[in-house]
Amino acid sequence: MITSAYVHVPFCRSICAYCDFARWMYQEETAWEWLRQLEREAAEKIQAPLTTLYIGGGTPNALTAAQLEALLALFDRHHAPGMEFTLEANPEYIDDMFLSICARHGVNRLSIGVQSFEEGLLRRMNRSHDAAQIEAAIARARAHGIENLSIDLIYGLPGQTLDMWLADLQKATALPITHISLYSLTIEENSAFGRMGVLAADDELEYQMYAAAIDDLRAHGFVQYEVANFARNQAVSRHNLVYWHYEDFHGIGCGASGKRPQGRYDNTRSLQRYLKEGPCEEWTPLSVEEQMFEAVMMGLRLREGIDLERFAGRYHKRLEDHFSTALQKHLGNDLVIEDGFLKTSEQGKFLLHDILVDFL
Ligand code: SF4
Numbered sequence: 001m002i003t004s005a006y007v008h009v010p011f012c013r014s015i016c017a018y019c020d021f022a023r024w025m026y027q028e029e030t031a032w033e034w035l036r037q038l039e040r041e042a043a044e045k046i047q048a049p050l051t052t053l054y055i056g057g058g059t060p061n062a063l064t065a066a067q068l069e070a071l072l073a074l075f076d077r078h079h080a081p082g083m084e085f086t087l088e089a090n091p092e093y094i095d096d097m098f099l100s101i102c103a104r105h106g107v108n109r110l111s112i113g114v115q116s117f118e119e120g121l122l123r124r125m126n127r128s129h130d131a132a133q134i135e136a137a138i139a140r141a142r143a144h145g146i147e148n149l150s151i152d153l154i155y156g157l158p159g160q161t162l163d164m165w166l167a168d169l170q171k172a173t174a175l176p177i178t179h180i181s182l183y184s185l186t187i188e189e190n191s192a193f194g195r196m197g198v199l200a201a202d203d204e205l206e207y208q209m210y211a212a213a214i215d216d217l218r219a220h221g222f223v224q225y226e227v228a229n230f231a232r233n234q235a236v237s238r239h240n241l242v243y244w245h246y247e248d249f250h251g252i253g254c255g256a257s258g259k260r261p262q263g264r265y266d267n268t269r270s271l272q273r274y275l276k277e278g279p280c281e282e283w284t285p286l287s288v289e290e291q292m293f294e295a296v297m298m299g300l301r302l303r304e305g306i307d308l309e310r311f312a313g314r315y316h317k318r319l320e321d322h323f324s325t326a327l328q329k330h331l332g333n334d335l336v337i338e339d340g341f342l343k344t345s346e347q348g349k350f351l352l353h354d355i356l357v358d359f360l
Contacts, residue, residue: 022255
């Protein structure tokens, strides 16, 4: 039984310069139509109480209050006790009305799209919030009882220096938050940055920024439990652990993806098609070999690594035997086995891509 779901809200009120996600400018009537289609898809897919539910986008709080209420109500009957319920939100729309809707429907974790605190960078990215709104949003969320708060930060932005990045980290770690996700900027062809010919930061600067973040966040009590994710007070994202443990999950909504035992699927990214025909899943079957590789690819992102006994139980093959050549090359240098878990060493976590090429 699948007990995790990702729901994609494909609407935004403005479009960020780096964005190539499945999203459209918000329109009220279209959003109602989308909700009707989403209700059908959710009812069909969800067959067991959910232990994690993640509503992302897009910008879920680009919806009106009535639409957000209707969206969250669709899942009321699917909560398992203690379900982790994450809602992505942009800081400028985190107001008392939004937070009381969250409280009514059991949202217990917010993932806030901060990206940077630097006003010039925020404008360059076409983000429609400022640093003061970020702080106000976090204070307001806590006043409404939501203490599990995550923020996203981007590094490698055009014009961003190492000092600017360190200043962002300093502001982030001073906030009463529990979780930080880091993203290095990639220039997508179909984003505004891509069309403008903006160049990503060079590899050396990007590496320096990433390494500085690891040190800085550690010094402020954040544990790096995944390549790009840091938690304090053990507030790891249980939903994202489902991905990294290579478990199955529902993908619901236009532009969402999901996983079942024998493969993955992607719902249509065309909003028009979704409104007319529903999710139109494109199914990608995966052989056992492909699944084993993907399980390694996801599992090595985690600091705890891969549970070797669990792997063997799942695929009826020992990881150590199936990937013996890659292990011979990396074990003792970039990879270690400790207490039954295969994981990257301190140096290996910077070389994950190269390690995975050998596993592939
Ligand atoms: S980055 Fe997020 S908020 Fe910005 S346009 Fe893309 S989906 Fe919308």
